Amino acid sequence: MPSILDRLLLLPSALLALSVQCALAGPLENRDTNNTVIAAPIAFAPDQSWDGIDGSWSSFTVRIGTPAQYIRTFVSFASWQTLAVLPQGCQAASDYNSCAGTRGYIFNESASTTFQNIGLYAWGIEENLGLPGNAIYGYDTVGLGGAGGSGPTLANTTVGGFAVDDFYLGIFGINPKPTNFTSFDGPSPSFMTQLKEQKYISSVSASYTAGAPYRFSGVLASLTLGGYDSTKFVENAVEFEFAADNSRDIVVGVQSINTPSVNSSNPVATELLPGAIYMYVDSTVPQIWLPLEACKVFEYEFGLVYDNTTDLYLVNDTLHQSLLQKNASITFSLAQSTTGGNTVEITLPYAAFDLTASPPYQGLTNQTRYFPLRRAANDTQYTIGRTFLQEAYLTVDWEAQRFNVSQVVWDQGAQSKLVAIPPFTGQSTTTTTNQASSSGLSGGAIGGIVAGVVAILALLALLLFWYLHRKHQAARAKAAQMEKLGEVERNSDLSAADANARGREQNVFIKAELEGSMPVAAADTESEHRRLLSSNGSGAPATPGTIGAPSSLNYFPNRGSSAYSPSTPTPGEGTQSSSHSDSNGTYQTHSTMLSPLSPSNASEADSKERQIYEMAGDMPTIKEKDGRALSEKEAMARRERIYNGVDSPPRSAVALDEPSAEQPRERRTVNPEEVVMTDRLAPPENDSLVRHRAFSFEELRTQGTKTEGTSTNASSDDLYSAK
Template sequence: MKSFFFAGSALVLLFQCLLVTIQAGDDSPSPQPIIFQPSRYWDGDGDHWSTFALQIGTPPQVVRLIPSITGNSIFPVENLACYEPADLELSDCPDSRGLLFNPKNSSTYKDDGEVVLPIRPEHWLYPNGEQAVIGFDNITLDYPHYTNISLPNVTIFPYLGDDFWIGSFGINPTINDTDADDFNVALPTFMGVLRQQNLIPSLSWGYHAGACYRNFPFPQYASLILGGYDKSRMNISTNLTLSGQGDEYRPFLLGIESITMEDKVLLESPLTDVGLDNQVTSFWLPSPVCQKFEEAFGLTWNATSEMYFVNDSQHATLLQQNPNVTFILSDGLPGSTARLKITLPYQAFDLQTTPPMADNKTYNYFPLKQAANESQYTLGMTVFQEMYMVADYEHGPISLFQVLYPTNRTADIVTICAKNSTTCGSSGSSSSNALSAGAIAGIVIGAIVVLLLIISAVWYKWFRKPKYMPASSNRDSSGTFGGTEKAELDGSVSSPGNELDGFYVPQKPELDSGYESRSAPTGNGSGSGSHPRDLRSQPGGVDETHEAGGAEVQEMGTATLRRSELPGDAGRYELYGSTPMRSREI
């Protein structure tokens, strides 16, 4: 009965292990963050901004865009944008705008009509009625053959205007670019489709705009991690967490406590409800603050172009001095003491106009705009040259860091896990305890083999009867069978098999499968799970009839059988020189 108990316990344990293994294998592993490689081009204002390549349509058309932290759709520049009268003289117009997209050349593009930008004026600082079309098409990240990350049926807004010289792709999953009376349903967004396709571990990203003026020991292009962030790009000793009190179209609001240029104070009193928006280049600040900048940098306001120009001599002086501008940022909450210092060199403000800006002429300009009201206070793309931003929409926090420019190309990618995720890694790449289908199949097959061996051993012990049943044997006072010795096997290694009732059980041969089974509980005539064999049918064994009387010995081959000296005692095989074995108690 004990054998049945142990066998049953082993079966229960085996099935429990199989259940846990299969459940673990059923958990889909969490995807790794997408390290979106930059295009290695500098586009836009004087070739100043680092872009990312996307392929749109079928066959794919490559465009270079910037990520928009306040948008969620794809905004490529339409092919007709470089054929407007003002742009006809620009031979490099397509390239300087990050290449163009022609919806008519895509067999998978689905046109859904025309719209006038902005769809909602609150979302834009340039509400000038630019024309755009809305449609849906397939996109693929990066250049051809670099990735296989493709998204079907993403919302596309090809546009014609010049206010946004290069296009963008929105990475904010909470803002609806199409939230207007003409659209009654939510449309598929870039980040939303990535998450639905299980291509990123969470709705999150880490972004840094790069800086063309930092090119040693190698060019510092933009960094974009979808589903995580690059720890090597941030100064983790200080950071600022935003409270998320923004509205739908200005989701990232913060405060500016002070602005200084070396020892000059440029901001007299703190500002609150200042938005972050990298889709615009400039700082949009109150007029008194802009006047402080004019005095500190020798800027000239051009009312026609609504831009601050820097003449050539002043430009040379500023490049030589390269003064630093320091912003002390806050979360904008009353009584909060959280602060973050962001320092930008003058090189971060050194931009050039791109035709057709400023009458199709090239000027040095300073990215500063006079805000019409408090709703226009904005820190644009310029600040992202020295700031790293992490947005985690799964858990809420938005964090800002002073950027670090690494001296090597080794990234330190940290995964941001989705809520309630059980298979998401914490660093470098997502980790999972889930097993592959092949591993599960191997474990199941091995378990079945073990199960069959256990069942065979139990059946053999309780239901199998030996073929040869000798006469009962007697033991002398020492516990050994009288006059019985084991047979000596020539040149072979004998197994310490059980010797009961006058027959010998050899060692179980090894299985060819490579698996080694554990010995089952043994009983009468059982070895390591093998069947008892009658030595009379063994090669080299003896076939002899026991007789009472003298101990006549017959030898055949290498096995020797001595008859019992006591009448009625059965002969048994014994190895010479071995210790006589006591009979097993059952």
């Protein structure tokens, strides 16, 4: 069975797997659970003709009604309907057939068996530009492509027929907004929405460039539904978001419009836009609508002349030759906002502005060249029209509400490479016209994995801390247990070698006083207070403060040994240590030793008293002659001899220095001459303090080795020798 620690160590791997699963859960959930293949985008092929009375534009043919009527149209990102010219649009023309041909042919709703009339309604587009209109609306069948075209055909599509001249050709609206005729409760889906619902395309998106008749022998327009053509543009990293106004959603920030300087001594480009503005990108109209201040700069720079009758900048032959010779280009710098951020530059040659208008456009009676610049009355008219889209490639994803504008690539031999834009799943996607869906982990997945790794590292750190803490606690508990059991281990079962080793340990324990002795008054805060254990203490080995007697006399160092240990006595040390050595090795005397023989003592040790042993490694057993303590009489005699100068009275039957006849064994006596007299210790200079030692074994003991400058009475060892 694995231990708890083993199971905890397996937790980081489980957390890593969980973090990766959480990180990838979002991307995995976005995939089609039915494994449906994403529909390929539709490349809507343009006609092989150039149409329009406001310039030459590449058009697209749609099939309307049953039987099909073929109508040429211009692409509109603003309109959400399919619009065609009614017969009324050419009713006043001198040549109906010629008018019908120039207007992209006529849609006769009464000739269609599938047309369901709804009524006459205003179409609601370009009204801000002063181009109102209305149409007869109904539901009918609409298909992509001309005769023999293989494009999809959708029934019940919203179709409108108009007759006004402001929009001369039909309009193919690709905006996905629905049409509301009576109320918002029953909207009619747009053509683009139906394409996706019927799975012709994967998303409601489209890409478009207007084509350029001045490039090569004429480059036709390109329209891709549900994706884009990756060979048509220069990639860039600028992605635009929709504006808040859904009637003007494809809005860009135009930070500058400039043209190269014609003055070689001053190569700085000439700024044509006095201040940055927001402009609506609209393929429905051909012109570029700018503020009056910007139009004035254009007039000065290019010599344009404004015609108040037509509201156009008409170009005569002289100006036309001058502009051709100048061949100036104009560059638009676009960004999400009017300041800062990533920008994309779209450059248009003068040929893109060299347009020809025909009657009845703007009331003209003759064909004339004009410069497609219009004066905007206010900021609601700031519009970038079809002229700009000759050199720009526009991709719009209405589901994600994002779009991209890129410079067109002019490669006549390039083969189309269509890329589908996947459906929007509620999360932001980085797929734009300049980026195909990339492989690898998303930013959310990487962030989730990083978070999981950080969590694992934090868990490992906690486990390591817990392990070290437990180990430290166990070590402390073991040390405490060893400390408690240390004294028990120093009993009579220890060998002499173990006893000597343990006697050298540096542990110092507080000692109890001798029974009946008085406490020692401390004379200095640095003095040590060591007291002998009381003879009345418990003899139990496990009782704190007690210890058993050594098993042999070899428990302490031999008297003849010069080696020093903490248990080796030094001269002058007795029941209380009254001196210690300072850092210079000299003794510092702190207090007068209290003698057990002083009158203040209630009792003193005699031969009947049990021997007292210090803690191991501290002081040796007090040994008198023959291993016994002095009797009371011997002690009294010694005091008389030492302090009063009087010899002891005649010995009784028991002599002190010779064996008695009554004694069965030889008794050893103490030679008075060999008794160590307690002289004045060598105190520091000017120190008059005198210490008296009661016994010769009260030797001074230092912490390490014998202190230099101290003397040990050599005859003190003779006190323990046999006579």
